[in-house]
Amino acid sequence: MAEKPEIWTIRKVLDWTRGYLAEKGVENARLETEWLLSAALGLDRVGLYVNFDKPLNPEELAACRGLVARRAKREPLQYILGTQEFCGLDFAVTPAVLIPRHDTEVIVEEAHRRAPHVATVLDIGVGSGCIAVALARHLPHAQVWGVEQSPGALALAQRNVERHGARVTLFEGSLFEPFGDQRFDLIVSNPPYIPTADLEALQPEVREYEPRAALDGGADGLDFYRLIVPAAPAHLNPGGWLMVELGIGQAEAVLGMFARAGFSDCFTAQDPAGIDRVVGGRIG
């Protein structure tokens, strides 16, 4: 007698995938399994549950297998799904850009709280465009400029600007170079800030998939602050703000740079885990 082919229902695929991804070291394997299978099957998560006992056809199974195999190699979920939420907005993401982090929302919140009436904003290192687009949305009077040195990132940021109809103009180049002697009311940046020697210890999702140029901040992680902070006063209007995101343990060194560059009203702001995540100050 011929053997019966195995029947894979949605429930069975969910259970199997959850165990497989957990074995491969994926945190939140349960939730990620649901996101992956939802994307593969074109269902929302409720749709998965109401179709629990539906057997999958070979095409559907192949679609699930393809996405699960990528995640099992520790490719970030966001690159597989092509999207990440930031400040309540949906951003397209590809391996050309750093995946927007929720900790980075602190810089948007601080800009909104301390400088709500600014007219001109510069975002250095726009990546996906998440900060620039969120600021254009949250600061009603602001025209935002963004600069990025990676052409791949710049193209994606442009897509996100158009997706959200944001008042953001993008330039390819390094730091202040495209702007001559133009001055702004607010300069923000989430520069690369991981010390080079720490890159190898990062989780595989970051180490193997996110762009090195978005992560590597030089020997002590502070290279970009040494370039941005002393140069910023010449690009700020009187009373203008500089706000930068930073990594764990970098606040004291960066605050020192702000003081030496002549900034006043300097502050640090913490992320939800209580870590100093943003340093800012204004120029007299």
Ligand SMILES: C[S@@+](CC[C@H](N)C(=O)[O-])C[C@H]1O[C@@H](n2cnc3c(N)ncnc32)[C@H](O)[C@@H]1O
């Ligand atoms: C940490 S990522 C931040 C991306 C995005 N702003 C965010 O918060 O998700 C830093 C970005 O700076 C860009 N970058 C690196 N060096 C740069 C430079 N000299 N000038 C402009 N952008 C630079 C990288 O390509 C990367 O997109």
